[in-house]
Every structure is written in C-alpha cells, then in structure tokens.
Amino acid sequence: xxxxxxxxxxxxxxxxxxxxxxxxxxxxxxxxxxxxxxxxxxxxxxxxxxxxxxxxxxxxxxxxxxxxxxxxxxxxxxxxxxxxxxxxxxxxxxxxxxxxxxxxxxxxxxxxxxxxxxxxxxxxxxxxxxxxxxxxxxxxxxxxxxxxxxxxxxxxxxxxxxxxxxxxxxxxxxxxxxxxxxxxxxxxxxxxxxxxxxxxxxxxxxxxxxxxxx
Amino acid sequence: xxxxxxxxxxxxxxxxxxxxxxxxxxxxxxxxxxxxxxxxxxxxxxxxxxxxxxxxxxxxxxxxxxxxxxxxxxxxxxxxxxxxxxxxxxxxxxxxxxxxxxxxxxxxxxxxxxxxxxxxxxxxxxxxxxxxxxxxxxxxxxxxxxxxxxxxxxxxxxxxxxxxxxxxxxxxxxxxxxxxxxxxxxxxxxxxxxxxxxxxxxxxxxxxxxxxxxxxxxxxxxxxxxxxxxxxxxxxxxxxxxxxxxxxxxxxxxxxxxxxxxxxxxxxxxxxxxxxxxxxxxxxxxxxxxxxxxxxxxxxxxxxxxxxxxxxxxxxxxxxxxxxxxxxxxxxxxxxxxxxxxxxxxxxxxxxxxxxxxxxxxxxxxxxxxxxxxxxxxxxxxxxxxxxxxxxxxxxxxxxxxxxxxxxxxxxxxxxxxxxxxxxxxxxxxxxxxxxxxxxxxxxxxxxxxxxxxxxxxxxxxxxxxxxxxxxxxxxxxxxxxxxxxxxxxxxxxxxxxxxxxxxxxxxxxxxxxxxxxxxxxxxxxxxxxxxxxxxxxxxx
Numbered sequence: 208x209x210x211x212x213x214x215x216x217x218x219x220x221x222x223x224x225x226x227x228x229x230x231x232x233x234x235x236x237x238x239x240x241x242x243x244x245x246x247x248x249x250x251x252x253x254x255x256x257x258x259x260x261x262x263x264x265x266x267x268x269x270x271x272x273x274x275x276x277x278x279x280x281x282x283x284x285x286x287x288x289x290x291x292x293x294x295x296x297x298x299x300x301x302x303x304x305x306x307x308x309x310x311x312x313x314x315x316x317x318x319x320x321x322x323x324x325x326x327x328x329x330x331x332x333x334x335x336x337x338x339x340x341x342x343x344x345x346x347x348x349x350x351x352x353x354x355x356x357x358x359x360x361x362x363x364x365x366x367x368x369x370x371x372x373x374x375x376x377x378x379x380x381x382x383x384x385x386x387x388x389x390x391x392x393x394x395x396x397x398x399x400x401x402x403x404x405x406x407x408x409x410x411x412x413x414x415x416x417x418x419x420x421x
Numbered sequence: 422x423x424x425x426x427x428x429x430x431x432x433x434x435x436x437x438x439x440x441x442x443x444x445x446x447x448x449x450x451x452x453x454x455x456x457x458x459x460x461x462x463x464x465x466x467x468x469x470x471x472x473x474x475x476x477x478x479x480x481x482x483x484x485x486x487x488x489x490x491x492x493x494x495x496x497x498x499x500x501x502x503x504x505x506x507x508x509x510x511x512x513x514x515x516x517x518x519x520x521x522x523x524x525x526x527x528x529x530x531x532x533x534x535x536x537x538x539x540x541x542x543x544x545x546x547x548x549x550x551x552x553x554x555x556x557x558x559x560x561x562x563x564x565x566x567x568x569x570x571x572x573x574x575x576x577x578x579x580x581x582x583x584x585x586x587x588x589x590x591x592x593x594x595x596x597x598x599x600x601x602x603x604x605x606x607x608x609x610x611x612x613x614x615x616x617x618x619x620x621x622x623x624x625x626x627x628x629x630x631x632x633x634x635x636x637x638x639x640x641x642x643x644x645x646x647x648x649x650x651x652x653x654x655x656x657x658x659x660x661x662x663x664x665x666x667x668x669x670x671x672x673x674x675x676x677x678x679x680x681x682x683x684x685x686x687x688x689x690x691x692x693x694x695x696x697x698x699x700x701x702x703x704x705x706x707x708x709x710x711x712x713x714x715x716x717x718x719x720x721x722x723x724x725x726x727x728x729x730x731x732x733x734x735x736x737x738x739x740x741x742x743x744x745x746x747x748x749x750x751x752x753x754x755x756x757x758x759x760x761x762x763x764x765x766x767x768x769x770x771x772x773x774x775x776x777x778x779x780x781x782x783x784x785x786x787x788x789x790x791x792x793x794x795x796x797x798x799x800x801x802x803x804x805x806x807x808x809x810x811x812x813x814x815x816x817x818x819x820x821x822x823x824x825x826x827x828x829x830x831x832x833x834x835x836x837x838x839x840x841x842x843x844x845x846x847x848x849x850x851x852x853x854x855x856x857x858x859x860x861x862x863x864x865x866x867x868x869x870x871x872x873x874x875x876x877x878x879x880x881x882x883x884x885x886x887x888x889x890x891x892x893x894x895x896x897x898x899x900x901x902x903x904x905x906x907x908x909x910x911x912x913x914x915x916x917x918x919x920x921x922x923x924x925x926x927x928x929x930x931x932x933x934x935x936x937x938x939x940x941x942x943x944x945x946x947x948x949x950x951x952x953x954x955x956x957x958x959x960x961x962x
Contacts (some may be wrong), residue, residue, distance in 0.1 A: 310699075
C-alpha cells in the first residue's frame, strides 16, 4: 500500500507542478497559442501473464497471445492529457494434465486447457515528454476464463477493477501521424482485495491527430 | 529524461507492483525434529487431560489474564473404515490442550506427551520422573499476517508431579472401551515453561496458574444436579466457517474438513459451514465468490455455480492448497473425527434438497439404511444406541458395512442441521417438506430471519443477525419451547459481553457464531451465565 500511495503522490505532484503559475517576467513574451489535438491511437502487440508466476513445471504448454488497444486522447495546453482506452488483454492460455475429482468423487487424470483474457475500459491522464509518452489509468475490466476439462467447455465472466500503465517511444513522427513502440502493464484487482493478477504487453503503436487546432 | 519524466516512470513501476495479493498462506511454526514430543509417548487416555487441566488460569506473559485452558479430543483416519458385524474399527482419539485468551485474541494449541526420565538430559532441570509436557504454537489473531512478533512456539511442563502422574500413569484407553465420565481433579495446576518468537526455541518465561474451574454450561435448574432437569449444555460457542478465517492465515482454509479439528481445539461447539451447488449439481462447501483472497489458481475466478466440480478441482485450490470439498466427503470426515453439530448454511436455495439427501444417506441408523447392506452410513459405535434398534444385540452391533461416528457423538440426523438464511430458502424448504422430498422426522433446520418460521417449519433453531439487537421476548419465547437461539456473527469483545449480559443473568442466547473462538470462550468465563432453557435434542442447534 505504501508503494501505491507513493505512486499516487508522484502523479499528483507532477500534475500540481504543471499547474504552477509561471513567474512574471519583466518583458512579456510574444503571444504563442498552444496547439490542441484530438488523437486516436492503435496498439497491437503480444502480451501475457506477469503475476502470479505460472507453475510451468506442471503445465504441458503455456503462452500469452495477441493484444490490441484503441485509445482516444485530447492534448491541450496542459502538461497532462486525458485519454480513454479500450483494450483486449491476452493474459494466458495453457494446457496441463490435472488430477481432477469428478462429481461422483473419483479422482481422475485428465487434460485441462484454459485461457484467460480481459476487455478493458480505462480512463486516465497521460504525459508527452519529447518523443516519449506515459499513461496511467484506472477502469473496469471484464475478465473471462475459458476452461475445458474432460471435454466440457465453460466460459466465465467477472468484472474487476484494473490499472493500466503504458510507456511509449514514438520514434517516427510524420505529422499528423506518429509510430513507435509501446509497453503496457495491466493489473487487476477485485473489491476488498489487493492486485491478484497482472499482465504485460509489448508491441507497436500508431497515433493519428485527427483534429488539429492551431 | 527530465525530472517529471523520472517521477512518472517511478510512479508507473510502483503502480504495477503495488498491493499484490499473496496466493498462499504461511504455516504455523513447528519445533525442529518434533521437539520434546518426539521423545515422548502419547498420553494413554486422552480424556484425562480434560479432567486434569481444564480451568480458568492467570498467565505471567503473552496471553494476559484470565485465560481458559481447554482440552479437546479429535479423531483420525480410522473413522473412514467400515465395520464388520459386531466389531468397530478402532478409532484413535487424539487430545489437544489450548490456551484461549482475550488479549490480542490470542490462542495456543498444544499437544501433550509423557516425557520419560531417559529424556531428562535434554530437559532443564533434569528429573527422574516422567513429565507431562505440552508443546505447540501460539498466535495473536488480531493481526492477520503472522510474523515472529505475533506467532511462535510454546513449551510447558505440567506441575505438580501428581497431575503428571495421574495423566501419564493411567491405563491405556482405546475406542472399544467406554468413554470415561468427566471427573475434574480440581487440583491447582501450574503450567511452567516459555514461549518464543517465530521458529526460535521458547525463551521467554511463561507461567500459567490455575485460578478456578470453568463455568458450567448447564441451565440453572441443573445446578445442583436435578434429575428432572436436562443436563444438556445451554450455551455453545459457534464456529463461523471454521476455527479461523482464511484471511487470518492460520494454515488451514475456512470451510474445509481440517478446520473442524482446529475448531474443536479452539473450543468450538457447533460448526457453521456454507453449502453451494456446482453447475453439475454437486454440493460443495464454499462461502462467497472465488476471490483471490481465499483461492489460488490463475483460472479460478467467478462463482462456484459457474463450474462443474471437475473444473473446480482442475482450476482451483483454496488458499492453503486444499481442494474445495464436496459436502458428502467433508461431512463424513467431520462425523468420524469430531462431535461437532453442523449448521449447513444454504447459500443458494437449490442446494437444500441435495444436502438433505446426503444427510439422509449418511445416517446409517435411519430406516431403511440400518438394514440396507449397500448403505455405508454412520452409526453410533461408542457408546452404542440405548436401547439398540430392534433385531440387534451387543454381539451384532454395529451392523456390517457401516462406519462409526466419533466416540460420544450423536446421530447424523441430530448433528446435521440445514440453515435457511432467507425467505427464498424458507419457501424452498417448505415446499420440499410438503412434497415429501424432505422428511421432517429426521431432517432438522435452522432459520435466520423470521422467528415465526422456526415453529411453522418445525425447525430446531433460530439464528438471527446480531445487528437486529437482543430481541429478548422472541428469544425467550423460542427458548421456552426448547428451541436453540443463537446470533451471528459477533467478533467484538464489547458486543459479545453485551449479548451475554444485557438482559441479566440466565437470559442470554444459547450460542453465538464468532471468528474468534478463544475470545468467546474467555468472555463466557468472565461474564457469561448459562441460559435458563436448554435446547432440546442434545444441545445442538
């Protein structure tokens, strides 16, 4: 919790610093209007479970999967910019031999395959620093688990609170577009518990400033 | 990167690693190489510890004063074996001694051993006599993440020597012999030794000194013994989900078979456990949702009702590694290893009939199971029913193919009570009664909401939420007709005291559910009085 509080404090401090009044100067600077942009971003990449660590010793196979995100953001005169992010987060797919108990109480050795993914809807602030972009957000994630054991498949949906952290390097910026690489972390939390699961994603991101006001 | 950028990067790192839930729980500390118990022999008669040691004591450190010293008995795997005609498998009865305190909601669970003189070189001071040694661990339950400041080892020696001789010099007892009648020695006992922190050997001196015997739980009319008055205890300590909540990290998850042993050791006298139904209609024990605070497994999320039982066992483990238990397995375990009555709280109305059917099948004494050779239900072996059912003699009891209830236990029908927490479950139970699916002669029920439903359904108990207040007139009205009345779930010492005393002596409820069994035991000894009306049917809810 202390680390969580520190994180929030740092974000708040950064925002507060950005809002600090500019000291008066003796000679007024020439008036320069800050451009305002509405942007849409697309992220495509690979992602998988980060925490808890998988018990790979007992898994037949495991992997993550392809993830993507669509983000809308507004960049104005303020140092921070708000964004809204819709994402598909691949968490884990795996298969293993399990000792399961049937409804009748018999312990059987059987094959189980599972996959775990989430749809996220996240709001938060972001910061553009030169050609780097950082975003943190909080939102709602619909976490889905698909399980097949003994030939029977079942899919379960459960909502969780989720936290998003993203860092991008926009290395190629032909206006009004920009293209770069992005690393994302998603942490899922249920009410009254700590973070129970997190996933990382890495891939490419593209930005399009579809409205640009000078 | 400028200063702001560095702060943001740091913030991102902190956010992604903050407040992660640990999916596994620590285990209680243990003595290396088994401690002195490894050099000792088990006490020959587990019931004698109760006579010799139970009482109210003062302590010099760690636990505050007063504390309750509680002795318990619990069984082992032999209860799972079936009988042959006229012969019961020998169940080993184990004994524990516990210290139950109010300070820090502390407890200690100790096992007893008779330490022969040959082991004296390792004991300080050396002795030429057999010593009664108690070893185990202590725990403060007011913090749910145990560390060396809140848990550790305990080693105590029983004094005077005459008490050690009484316990260690007794003839051996096994479950084929009658259960000894409880006969307190009332000798002022001192438990002298030390406690430690974490896995460190005990080094902090502790003396536990006998002050007085435990209070009676018999109704006032039974004190002094009155042949016209029931000798059934009228106040019972109720166990909420188990001896310890999963989130309290006691090493055992709630709603598991093993928690019934822990509950017995901590002075619990009836066990509330939660029943649910899987997608393929298997009744299981589980409380709420598959929350990471109580289960482990990347794919374990949602509700029990979303999974088939096979999927549950493939994907989910409880916090301490246990499988989510089937009702039939766990009830069998508890019937064979403890005397606890079971309050089976129906979390969905659909689970009521399947659980009633399981109880019916597990009761080996219930017709037609008694004469059905294919039924392997549980019967009373020690003591046997009195009188024996028609057609049986002492030479043919127990019948072949049955399993034995724990010594001293009541029948399955008396012990297994279905809890009805809301109007939906009350309506379901009523309709199953009317359709004949539930046999009211054998199946017992408990109502949580309206007291009027207790009498209309023929239930044996009322267990309202304590926040509704003492409700004295309703409580006394039901108690006077032989019903058990308890409250759920009280964990705060002041509120426990209020419910034990507000309406005056002998006017309280017959029981309370709590997460802190030691605390409730201790508070009863300090402020409690037995309710004037004992519940019918052997004092169980």
